[in-house]
Amino acid sequence: MNAGLEDVVAASTVLSDVDGKNGRLIIRGSSLDDLVANARYENVLALLFAGFFPQTPSLPAALGAARAEIFDHLITVDPAVLTLPPVDAMRALIARLDDGDDLSAALRLVAAPAVFIPALLRLKAGKSAIAPKRASSHAADTLRMMTGDIPSPEQTAALDRYLVTVADHGLNASTFAARVVASTRAGMTSSVLAALSALKGPLHGGAPGPVLDMLDAAATPDNAPNWIAAELARGERLMGFGHRVYRVRDPRADALKSAVRLLAGAGAIDPARLALAEAVERTALDQLKAKKPDRPLDTNVEFYTALLLEALGFPRQAFTGVFAMGRVGGWIAHAREQAETGRLIRPRSLYIGPQPQAAA
């Protein structure tokens, strides 16, 4: 019995390969580094969707139209939804979308987090939601819908790099959840809702908010060693470190560090915050190595995600929703790939409960 399904291969995929030994990520034949340097999120989406949907002549234009369509759903938002944390409010809004399986349903699901997260943040703050612009890039439009200002090229590039970095990542917990639901032949909205629910836990996509809590608690580079030692002595996990598959540094951490540096070069990140993060990372790596010499624990994607999304102005409660904005492309492609196998995912359990008593 293998409770965490470690090393169990449960699907064949053409979508991505996570090479945990060498710290490499391949997405449909391209290395993550190459995609981060050269592709926008829309390009990666086209790569993930290729062969799973009839391709439209212009995916950016179709996605822009989907954002406009999704914005109309905000007219009927139940005020009770606004009292929920952003990721839960977004899940409630996505649950109202049709459970179709064609390209337009897929693009509405991709558009949903990009439109709903900025709108929910504004509505919760008593402001009105800002309508999307079809001709903008997905990243630039999201930032403008949140603040009302045109983002700088560096801010747009940083969010684009983030979305590309998290677009797909093998059979992680949320993607597996999407595939299980797709295997029952439920629609794509059902798959995305299952995946989003799996994503929000702190051991998966819920970690970057707590990374910032950790930076706040460590407070200064000088204080970081004592604070981290106390956390580890209490048996706490350091958020943003460790991974089920990577035994070396998560390649996504470096992709995002480069995006953070891009923002730093444009003066769009507080240098003291960056210095604190670098000190916490260094200290955490040293102390984790000393505490667990046999289990390599390195920086994962969530550590620099936290700094990046904070610098772009997203509040920490919205980080999981922004993660979903990128990963939704992978969830949908995996759901389609699973559905094409026609095979229901149905493992077995080992019964360890009592047996019925024999009649006296």
Ligand code: ACO
């Ligand atoms: N801090 C301190 N100790 C850790 C950490 C950490 N971040 N991660 C693992 N360990 C320790 C565990 O306590 C365990 O010790 P033990 O053997 O004494 O009990 C040992 O390392 C092995 O840990 P496992 O739980 O077996 O490792 P698993 O493969 O399940 O963990 C996980 C992967 C869940 C990501 C883990 O490293 C963790 O909890 N990290 C912190 C949360 C986090 O950053 N999550 C985001 C992951 S990236 C993503 O999902 C997008």
